[in-house]
Amino acid sequence: MRPTKQQWFVKTAGLVAMMAAGGMALTPTQAEACGGTFCDGGVPGPMPVDQTGENVIFVLGDGNADLEVHIQINIDPNTNAEKFGWLVPLSAVPEFSVGSQPLFTALLNSSVPTYGLNTTFESCGGSASASDSNDSGGSSPVTGGGSTGEAGETGFDPPPLLKEEQIGAFQVAVLQGPTIEPIKTWLIDNGYLWDENASGILQEYLDEGNVIIALKLAVGQGVEDVHPITLKYPATETCFPLRLTRIAAVEDMDIRVFVLADNRAAPSNYRHVLVNPLKIDWLNFGNNYKEVITNAVDAFQADGRAFVTEFAGAGPGGGNSLVYDPAWDESVFVGLDPTTVVSTLNNQGLASCFDPFDCSWNHPLVFPLLLEFLPPPVGVEPVDFYPALGAYAGQIDVALWNNGAEFSAALLDRVITPGMHADELLTTWPYLTRMYTTISPAEMMADPIFHQNPDLSEVPNVRIADNYVLCNGDSVVTLPDEREFYIPGGGPWPAIPGEEWFAEEVQTVALKGAPMTLVNNTAAINQKLAEWNLTHGWPREPGVPTTSDTDAPTTGGATDASSGSGSDTATGGQNSDSGCGCRSSDDPQGAAWMALSALGLLGLRRRRV
Secondary structure, eight states: OOOOOGGGGTTTGGGOSOOOOTTSOOOOTTOOOOTTSOOOOOOSSOOSSOSSOOOEEEEEOTTOSEEEEEEOOOOOTTSOGGGOOEEEEESBOOEEEEOOHHHHHHHHHHHOOEEEEEEEEOOOTTSSOTTOOOOOOOOOOOOOBOOOOOOOTTSOOOOOEEEEEEETTEEEEEEOOSSSHHHHHHHHHTTOOOOTTHHHHHHHHHHTTOEEEEEEEOTTOOGGGOOOEEEEEEOSSEEOOHHHHTTTOOTTEEEEEEEEESSOEEESSSEEEEEOGGGSOGGGTTTTHHHHHHHHHTSTTTTTOEEEEEEEEEOOOSOOTTTOOTTOOGGGGTTOOGGGHHHHHHHHTSEEEEETTEEEESSTTHHHHHHHHSOOOTTOOHHHHGGGGGGGGGGSOHHHHGGGHHHHHHHIIIIIHHHHHHHHHHHHOOEEEEEEEEEOGGGOOSOOEEEEOTTOOOBOSEEEEEEEEOTTSOEEEEOTTSOEEEEGGGOSOOOOTTOOOSEEEEEEOOSSSSOEEEEEOHHHHHHHHHHHHHHTTOSOOTTSOSSOTTSOOOOOOOOBTTTBOSOOOOOOOOOOOSOOTTOOOOOTTHHHHHHHGGGSSEEEEEOOO
8 A cells, every 4th residue: 555644635535435345245344335336324414534425427318329327436445445346237338437536526515405594583672683593504514238148059158258447446347148157256266255145136137138347446556546437338227236235235325316417317116205394303404314314215105215306406517627627737747857746736726735734635536646656755754745845856766757657647547538528517418416315225126217307396405494583492493395393492303293204295207297196295294283383382372473573584495305395396107116127228515605695694504415
């Protein structure tokens, strides 16, 4: 491993959260083996290492002949990266390329669910002012059908290796065959750990005509080199192999799916759920979010195989300099004096490294590339070396720097080209859908498929409730859908007796049109809410004012499919419980906070991204 210091990973922490072991189950403590799919650490509140979890982006524009999938791969830094292995079945042999971590960051930050509380006070003889607030604002995240081959006349299976190449930091192989045994043998012979529980599931994928993609770190690459990977192949469905995940998954594993397209996307063979917003703890900015989502997707008729829509609308768009900046230029590093490398990176905006106390890397792969091609001398820490290269001119390994040619090529391959492509995607496909679920191994019996529906409404990710504090210390919270909830003593967030519905509505989704509602609990929820409020004397008797002329106006909020209310006019249609077999068929936070700054008495907390 190359010398590193933790402080140099401030901008790359999202890459190193956990081991994804595919069918090759190597499960470190506190990590989830994601098995060919996409998972997250899962603890409520801010996570100490990984703020993003593991995610997948589908690019599905109308008329596209090919499906493009971007996969964020995370490896636990406390595990042996050399033993990392990951498998994914696909319906066709893909084209591979290096993905862009800043693309994931841009999508995550522009769409993370945000719960806010706008607090005003009842006029109580001058003891409190409508301009006072007992909320402290927060910004912490809480939030082609490849041939499968046939056995020859001799009875032996053909060699399973169809394709092998190095893509960035990864060695990638495409394997095929009518049976799993030769694939298993190849994987073991090539250093993959084997879990026998994978055999039956992988055989199912082979029987459905899929090839198996095997991926591991290439020789000489470490955990700091990990980057997303992009797959492009003929398909019209966005599908990933969830069935394979169950051999190593934990209970209530997080899955987050992004779709870049022309219209909003929705699940085809999974349910779509509108969450009951009364279950969200608005007083604590939605810190029980995952618990609520888990219960909602486990509700009757959702049955553990459902998604909520966290955001649907205009994506971040192109032109984000953290995703790609035209100033990035690999050619200038060829023949460059190595003592000026960091200052050149500074000039291109890829680094902000001027002294040991003000040194950061503006792309997560810049520091690993420096460690590889311009490493610190033995006994010198990176934090001392890179801001002062000139002071170590006589100790630089000029043979390894090799006139900068290899560094230049790697910068182009891993940073600049992926960045250009990511910017092109954000410019070309303006609509972003972000979907989320939690799912347990027993529920992973079908591979989720997603499709576009041009008739679905947008879903905002910013949800603001109004908290009206009464003179007696109680409060009334008005939710974005305008329902009022009486809160005795101003908190904690109460559970209404008999109000047991986490899912306000369970729907299915068609290619066009409005939702087909399977379950609608709105009337029952409203009845229990009304009974609760009346029990606490709300609304007040006629003639008793509920607000003062001096009270600040409350701020309304839009109803959305994630926080519930049952009024999302999107999605409805057919549902199938069959797995897809992944087949082919006919500035990170700035914008949201600036928009909300005018709300004044506003406490906000974003769910972990």
